[in-house]
Amino acid sequence: MYYVGVDLGGTKIAVGIVSIYGKLLYKNIVKTEADKGVKTVIDNIIGCINGALDSYGISISNVSSVGIGSPGVIDSESGTVIAAFNFKDMKNICLAEEISKRIHKNVFISNDANCAALGEVTSGAAKGYQNAVMVTLGTGVGGGLILNGKLYEGGGSKGAELGHIVVNHNGRQCTCGRKGCWETYAAASALVKATKEAAEKFPDSILAKKVNESTTINGKTIFSAINDGCDIAKGVLDEYVCYVAEGLIDITNIFRPEIILIGGGISNEGEALIGPIRSYVEKNSYGAGLIDVPKIERATLGNDAGIIGAAMVAKLNTIK
Amino acid sequence: MYYVGVDLGGTKIAVGIVSIYGKLLYKNIVKTEADKGVKTVIDNIIGCINGALDSYGISISNVSSVGIGSPGVIDSESGTVIAAFNFKDMKNICLAEEISKRIHKNVFISNDANCAALGEVTSGAAKGYQNAVMVTLGTGVGGGLILNGKLYEGGGSKGAELGHIVVNHNGRQCTCGRKGCWETYAAASALVKATKEAAEKFPDSILAKKVNESTTINGKTIFSAINDGCDIAKGVLDEYVCYVAEGLIDITNIFRPEIILIGGGISNEGEALIGPIRSYVEKNSYGAGLIDVPKIERATLGNDAGIIGAAMVAKLNTIK
Numbered sequence: 001m002y003y004v005g006v007d008l009g010g011t012k013i014a015v016g017i018v019s020i021y022g023k024l025l026y027k028n029i030v031k032t033e034a035d036k037g038v039k040t041v042i043d044n045i046i047g048c049i050n051g052a053l054d055s056y057g058i059s060i061s062n063v064s065s066v067g068i069g070s071p072g073v074i075d076s077e078s079g080t081v082i083a084a085f086n087f088k089d090m091k092n093i094c095l096a097e098e099i100s101k102r103i104h105k106n107v108f109i110s111n112d113a114n115c116a117a118l119g120e121v122t123s124g125a126a127k128g129y130q131n132a133v134m135v136t137l138g139t140g141v142g143g144g145l146i147l148n149g150k151l152y153e154g155g156g157s158k159g160a161e162l163g164h165i166v167v168n169h170n171g172r173q174c175t176c177g178r179k180g181c182w183e184t185y186a187a188a189s190a191l192v193k194a195t196k197e198a199a200e201k202f203p204d205s206i207l208a209k210k211v212n213e214s215t216t217i218n219g220k221t222i223f224s225a226i227n228d229g230c231d232i233a234k235g236v237l238d239e240y241v242c243y244v245a246e247g248l249i250d251i252t253n254i255f256r257p258e259i260i261l262i263g264g265g266i267s268n269e270g271e272a273l274i275g276p277i278r279s280y281v282e283k284n285s286y287g288a289g290l291i292d293v294p295k296i297e298r299a300t301l302g303n304d305a306g307i308i309g310a311a312m313v314a315k316l317n318t319i320k
Numbered sequence: 321m322y323y324v325g326v327d328l329g330g331t332k333i334a335v336g337i338v339s340i341y342g343k344l345l346y347k348n349i350v351k352t353e354a355d356k357g358v359k360t361v362i363d364n365i366i367g368c369i370n371g372a373l374d375s376y377g378i379s380i381s382n383v384s385s386v387g388i389g390s391p392g393v394i395d396s397e398s399g400t401v402i403a404a405f406n407f408k409d410m411k412n413i414c415l416a417e418e419i420s421k422r423i424h425k426n427v428f429i430s431n432d433a434n435c436a437a438l439g440e441v442t443s444g445a446a447k448g449y450q451n452a453v454m455v456t457l458g459t460g461v462g463g464g465l466i467l468n469g470k471l472y473e474g475g476g477s478k479g480a481e482l483g484h485i486v487v488n489h490n491g492r493q494c495t496c497g498r499k500g501c502w503e504t505y506a507a508a509s510a511l512v513k514a515t516k517e518a519a520e521k522f523p524d525s526i527l528a529k530k531v532n533e534s535t536t537i538n539g540k541t542i543f544s545a546i547n548d549g550c551d552i553a554k555g556v557l558d559e560y561v562c563y564v565a566e567g568l569i570d571i572t573n574i575f576r577p578e579i580i581l582i583g584g585g586i587s588n589e590g591e592a593l594i595g596p597i598r599s600y601v602e603k604n605s606y607g608a609g610l611i612d613v614p615k616i617e618r619a620t621l622g623n624d625a626g627i628i629g630a631a632m633v634a635k636l637n638t639i640k
Contacts, residue, residue, distance in 0.1 A: 155575060246489055249498065286393075288497060291402070
C-alpha cells in the first residue's frame with residue numbers, strides 16, 4: 001500500500017506517492033489557481049492526485065489514505081480549513097471531506113509547516129529524533145513541532161504558530177494583526193526588504209551595486225555581496241541573524257528539543273547563515289554553559305518535506 | 321498511603337502530607353537557610369518532613385514516595401539540581417538521592433513552577449483540564465505546562481522556561497544573561513519598579529503620595545492608587561498589562577491551551593488585573609475572532625499549589 005501526500009500551496013499543488021516508510025516515490029505538480037475559488041482548487045487537487053497515480057502506474061485502490069498539508073488556520077480534528085488567507089473563499093471549508101467524497105478514501109489534513117516538520121523527522125535531517133522543531137524561513141515563518149516522536153499541533157490543532165511569537169513589543173506590523181511577531185523580522189522576505197533598504201541608504205556600497213545589477217533581489221543577494229567583501233551587507237545579515245536566533249532561543253527555552261531544523265530557500269546558504277545563528281543561540285539560551293543547546297541544522301528535503309509529511313499525517317491517522 | 325510534597329524556596333521550605341487525590345492534609349514550614357550551604361538545606365528538608373509526619377501522626381512507612389519542587393535548573397531524570405542561583409553551593413547536587421538516602425523512600429524532583437502548574441491542575445483552578453498553562457508572576461516569571469494531561473518539562477526536563485522568552489529584542493537585562501526576557505517586564509517585581517519610577521517622575525500624583533506614605537511598596541500599591549482615581553497609576557498598569565499579555569499571547573499561539581492560570585501574590589488583585597489582560601489576549605492572538613482563546617483565570621491554591629504539585633510529581637513517577 002501507498003500513502004498520498006498533498007502539499008497545497010498558494011501557487012502550486014504538489015502531490016506525492018509515498019511509501020509506508022516515508023520514501024517519496026513519485027511527484028506531480030499542478031497550478032493551484034487559488035484566485036478561482038474553492039471548487040477549482042479542489043478540482044486541481046483531484047486532478048493532481050489522479051495524474052500522480054496514473055503516471056506511477058497504480059490506482060486509488062492501492063492507496064491507504066491521503067494527507068493534505070495546507071496553509072492557514074486548520075482544524076485537523078474535523079479536517080477543516082478555517083481560513084487560508086491567500087485563497088479565494090477558503091473559509092470554513094471541510095477540505096478533507098470534500099476530497100474524500102471524490103476519491104472514496106480517508107483524507108486527513110494538517111498545517112503545512114507541521115507537515116514539513118514531520119517529513120524531515122520521517123525521512124530528512126531530523127530522522128530518528130524524538131524532539132525536533134522545524135522552522136521554515138520564507139514569505140512568513142512556519143513552525144512545526146515534534147514532541148516525544150509525535151506531531152504537536154497545540155490544543156484543537158490550533159497551536160504551533162511559531163512565526164507569531166513576539167520579539168519586539170509594538171514592533172513591525174504582522175499580517176496576523178499583532179505587532180512585532182518573529183516572522184516580521186525573521187522571514188526571508190524581511191531579509192530581502194532589509195537588503196533593498198540598505199542598498200538605497202548606501203548607494204555606493206557593493207550591496208547597492210549588486211542590487212542594481214540584479215533583475216531579482218532575493219535571499220542570495222546579501223550573501224553574494226558579503227562574499228565580495230561588503231561590510232554594509234554583513235551588518236544587514238548580522239541583524240537578521242540576531243532576530244532569527246531570538247526566536248530559536250525562545251523555542252530552546254520552551255522545548256529544549258534535540259534538534260532545530262531551518263528550512264526555506266535561504267537555508268541553502270548553509271553555514272554562512274546557520275553558523276552565526278548557532279553561535280548566538282549557544283551564547284544566549286537559558287542556562288548557557290550549563291545545559292546543552294539543540295543542534296541547529298539545515299533541513300534537507302526542501303519542498304518534498306511537506307509532501308512526505310502530509311503522507312505521514314495520513315499514515316499516523318490511519319494506524320492510530 | 322500518602323505522598324509527601326516539598327516546596328523548596330529560597331527562604332522557606334514547606335512540606336505537605338498529601339492524599340493520593342491531591343488533597344493537602346497537613347503542612348509544615350521551616351526556614352531554608354540557603355546561605356548556609358547544601359548540607360544545612362538538606363538537614364532542614366529532612367527536619368521539615370519528619371516534623372510534618374510527627375505532627376500529622378503518621379510515620380515514613382505510611383508514605384509512598386516524596387516529591388520536591390525546586391527553583392533553578394533541574395534534571396528531573398537524574399534528580400539533580402544543576403544550578404539554583406539563590407542557594408550557596410547548590411550546583412550539580414543530586415538532591416533526590418541525598419534525601420532518599422536519609423529517609424529510605426524514592427524521591428523525585430521537578431522545577432517549582434512545573435509543580436505549581438501540576439498542583440493547580442490536580443486540585444485547583446485548572447482541575448479537570450487536559451491542557452493548561454500556569455504562569456507565576458513573582459520576583460521572576462515561572463511557567464508550568466500541562467499538555468494532554470501530563471506535565472511537560474521539555475527535552476531532558478530543561479524546558480518550559482516561559483519567563484525567558486523575549487518580548488523586546490535588546491531590551492531590559494535579564495538575570496539569565498539575555499536581554500528583553502518576558503520576566504524583566506511581566507514579573508511582579510517589574511511592576512513594583514515601574515511604580516517607584518512613576519512616583520519619582522510625577523511627585524504630585526496620587527501614586528507618589530501612596531508611595532511616600534507606605535512603608536512597603538508592592539504589587540498592591542498601584543491598584544490602591546488607581547482605586548483613588550490616579551491616571552498616572554492607570555498608565556503604569558496599562559503598560560504592565562500589555563507586557564504580561566504579550567507573553568500570554570505567545571503561549572496561546574504556541575500551545576492554544578484550554579486555560580491559562582495566573583499565580584503569584586499580585587493575582588490576588590483578581591479582575592482588576594486579569595480583566596484587561598484577558599481583553600488584550602483576545603484581541604491580539606493569532607486568528608483572533610476565528611479561533612477560541614484560552615480562558616484566563618486566577619490560580620487559587622497560592623503557595624499550596626507547589627506543595628501539592630510536588631507530591632503529585634512523586635505520585636506520577638511512582639505509578640508510571
